[in-house]
Amino acid sequence: MQDIMNRFLNYVKIDTQSDSSSNITPSTAKQWNLANRLVDELREIGMSDVSIDENAYIMATLPSNVDHEVPTIGFISHFDTSPDFSGTNVNPKIINNYDGKDIILHEELDIILSPEYFDDLKQYEGKTLITTDGTTLLGADDKAGIAEIVTAMEYLINHPEIKHGEIRVGFTPDEEIGRGAHKFDVDAFGADWAYTMDGSQIGELEYENFNAASAKIIVKGKSVHPGYAKGKMVNALLIANKIISLLPQSEVPEKTEGREGFFHVHHFKGEIEHAEMELIIRDHSKSRFEERKKLLNKIVSEQNVIYKNAVQLEIKDQYYNMKEKIEPVFHIVEIAKEAMESVGITPIIKPIRGGTDGSQLSFMGLPCPNIFAGGHNFHGKYEYVPVESMAKAIEVIVKICELTAHKS
Template identity: 60%
Template structure:
């Protein structure tokens, strides 16, 4: 078993599911535990200036062994896993020499990853792939990124004859709830630019991402005994369902692709008295992004006009913006990553991120940060998987980027 795979299988055992309602950073205790373990590992392997701050951000440095000045490169990944799916008790399954057929994830629960539903898995016939057991997510987003960065640093430490400039690494909490860069100290990090290792399938290289916002909608109802409810009862769940039905039905994640934006209902919890909805709003185009937020506000106003003022309460918070404008002036970041992939036998695929990374916000904070693949597929759910060789190639890409900038 390769070092990066062994490391990844160890990391996914930590429950680091983030919690958007906690109000603290990191948002879950498991992230603190994982961060402290990473600090111990980094110090033991010989990284320098290893730190962890009060908010759980882990940073470390590999000093230059060159006799000249070259850019300081950073590599960043996040420690949390998505709140959309259970991340406790992850039990990875290793499928060796995958045969191209459906994969039984959990025989007892009859959970099967069918090729007709996930045809991309056939790209890995003959390869080793790592899956879930059907009861949790896997955590490749982004523990694969952490494993790949640390494995690359370990290789450089163990092979001091390889020349490199100063390298900074950073591991952030709460990226999945849009807060990964909230307390990231760009000045203390000290890199000229960075890469997040937080992408999907092998070859992905991204410097465009969604503009993103989160919306919380609270619907206030009135409960009365149903036998005497005429003209009195107000069922908040029905009003919430009406709101959902008013949004464009084809502008959801499952109906969009490429540069198309969407509204995504991520939570619906209600009773007669009160119902809460949670949405994420996404669009690459800033004007369309603003229109989407305005539409949501208008629909809330329409329902309040219909049912009474403050029946429906809307809170919208911007999360991050499209980094394209911040990366284009330093396009060498993308060009050199593209070249690095080619040199290690990976076909580069420059695509827009239908999501976001810490790099999007960091780019607006003065640290241009495009995104590179981890190798994983189907993040945030029980059908998540990652090919072992893709993680190994990600390590090679990191090392090749370091080599290119050392020259």
């Protein structure tokens, strides 16, 4: 386990936070620091056809070591980290033989990782945990996935007795801002199918995700002296708040689970004459997804009748539920399930309440279910990953490669 731990710790100390306001790829120059390092490392462990393009998309090949035809499969992870929380000066803490009690991440700031609040911690008593120091995120999303893929490829290279077909690996920038697959060259990758190593707790196996859209609303108001405002003032802040109040109050992230969809207002700013808000729309059902977009359009249209076209709305689809692309080739899920079971893991098959590169790649012609990378509490200071979970992910990758060759 020391190899995977060292590799992961080296990766997370490199700041690779992406930036949704940028219009270049990768969205931040600092992502190149890890990207270039990964290229060197893939070559060092003996991978073939290692390449990096002008947008920092990395690909490499482990050639087949069997003499019969085997499907080419791939493993994909992203190296950027979320812009939601600082990824600068990550200083991981290692908790050996976790005792099941509170973990003090930062004593001075009174930041505690507690199993009383994060009850997933309870299943990792006795394990080795890697946590933050309470001031940054960790970056297990998805540097754990990258470390697992690289280590699994190194293991296969060093153990040629394990038979496998051609394996492709791909590492992408900007997944956290929804662009990780935008410039991924599926034809150049050349795999029949792939797996993203981008899930959370050990055992997760996912082939369903949200249909997703973003929405931006701009409200134009009119400011006059409040003492003489009757019939004249148009308060953009109040109109924006009215729009929010007309959305289903129980259909928000903090009140939904499983396949339940939601509206989520995540940015709001303004004054009397100008207000802006941004929200996301999510639903696993394509029909309900479309209904949600229609509802938002209807609410805005009604406010425009009242306030004489004071409101502008822009909705952009982001990605769709990959289930419809995975079900016709469901054997790729069955192989991953069998791989997990064969290394002592009980698969947890459930829908993703989010999206991964795999959802977009599936619609680009590369069916791509999602497998656990092991981390918890992504995008914040309470993020952690059990080292044993990463080690198991490596076993799953190796077993998938072996099973694919055996079943062909």
